[in-house]
Amino acid sequence: MAASRHLPSAISYLLSAIRHTCRLAILAERCYNYSERRDRRQTLNKESSKAQTKLLFDTSSLITAAQFGVGAQFLIEFVAGYAQVIIPEGVKAEAVDLGLQAGYSDALELDRLIKAGAITVAKAQPADPPFETVVAAYDVEPGDVEILRLCRLTSDYDHVVVDDRLLYLILHRFTMRPIFLPDLIVVVAKERAITEEIGEQLLKAIRSRYRTGFIEHSLLMLKGML
Amino acid sequence: MTVKIAVAVDEKISKYVQALARSEPESYSDIVRALLEEGYKREIEKLHASYSRGEITLRGMARRLGLNYRELYQSLADKGLPL
Numbered sequence: 001m002a003a004s005r006h007l008p009s010a011i012s013y014l015l016s017a018i019r020h021t022c023r024l025a026i027l028a029e030r031c032y033n034y035s036e037r038r039d040r041r042q043t044l045n046k047e048s049s050k051a052q053t054k055l056l057f058d059t060s061s062l063i064t065a066a067q068f069g070v071g072a073q074f075l076i077e078f079v080a081g082y083a084q085v086i087i088p089e090g091v092k093a094e095a096v097d098l099g100l101q102a103g104y105s106d107a108l109e110l111d112r113l114i115k116a117g118a119i120t121v122a123k124a125q126p127a128d129p130p131f132e133t134v135v136a137a138y139d140v141e142p143g144d145v146e147i148l149r150l151c152r153l154t155s156d157y158d159h160v161v162v163d164d165r166l167l168y169l170i171l172h173r174f175t176m177r178p179i180f181l182p183d184l185i186v187v188v189a190k191e192r193a194i195t196e197e198i199g200e201q202l203l204k205a206i207r208s209r210y211r212t213g214f215i216e217h218s219l220l221m222l223k224g225m226l
Numbered sequence: 227m228t229v230k231i232a233v234a235v236d237e238k239i240s241k242y243v244q245a246l247a248r249s250e251p252e253s254y255s256d257i258v259r260a261l262l263e264e265g266y267k268r269e270i271e272k273l274h275a276s277y278s279r280g281e282i283t284l285r286g287m288a289r290r291l292g293l294n295y296r297e298l299y300q301s302l303a304d305k306g307l308p309l
Binding site: 164 | 281282294295296
């Protein structure tokens with residue numbers, strides 16, 4: 001009798017517990033879905049950022065990026081993780097083929113990245129006649145012409161990474177978005193593909209290859225002071 | 227790696243080298259070699275200055291020195307000359 005008196009409240013308690021459990025389950029599922037969606041979104045952002053960012057490289061910047069790094073990782077590996085790297089055939093011949101012949105370890109690293117698909121080698125065909133006329137007037141070397149042609153023919157790249165002074169100037173006059181390697185490190189750090197600390201270490205690592213002032217300038221840009 | 231070359235030089239240069247060889251412990255060929263190396267070093271510095279002023283590209287500098295791009299890159303690094 002006593003048990004039957006307590007039955008309605010027991011059922012009510014049981015129903016309340018079930019509802020509470022259900023709410024918890026729904027909440028947990030929502031949290032899981034959110035977390036999964038966030039992870040998926042982050043992966044997509046990372047992938048799309050890499051897919052969207054396209055960098056062309058000249059030889060000296062490429063060699064420097066493959067010779068210097070932080071810890072066990074070379075600068076070119078950080079860059080290849082951030083963007084699609086494209087080089088003309090002439091740059092491959094200068095940086096990789098000649099480097100392998102001479103036994104440079106950075107050439108081995110570059111060769112590995114090409115074989116892994118992290119660096120793409122592109123053919124730089126002659127471009128439109130007015131462009132070719134102007135380039136011929138500059139009287140630069142065939143390898144320089146290849147860089148200029150590749151920029152002309154690749155419409156959707158973000159920057160051409162170049163440390164050569166005259167080539168930088170010509171690329172700038174063609175509004176081809178040249179960028180010095182130290183400043184690329186600043187961009188990669190600003191895009192949060194590497195930390196500011198890693199960026200600083202990379203800039204200090206390549207210091208010996210640059211004229212005084214270049215690295216100091218990039219370091220202040222990295223810290224947002226310029 | 228070293229290679230042997232035979233060159234004809236102006237008589238004044240030859241007399242200068244002979245005078246140096248008499249006063250210095252180095253041999254005639256050591257002095258000629260040192261002069262050539264000094265001239266080469268100055269040529270690299272001159273071309274590097276030209277590159278730094280934006281008058282020629284690194285590839286242009288390599289061609290003028292008879293080097294390939296890799297050799298020039300390494301040569302500049304060895305001499306502490308910036309890109």
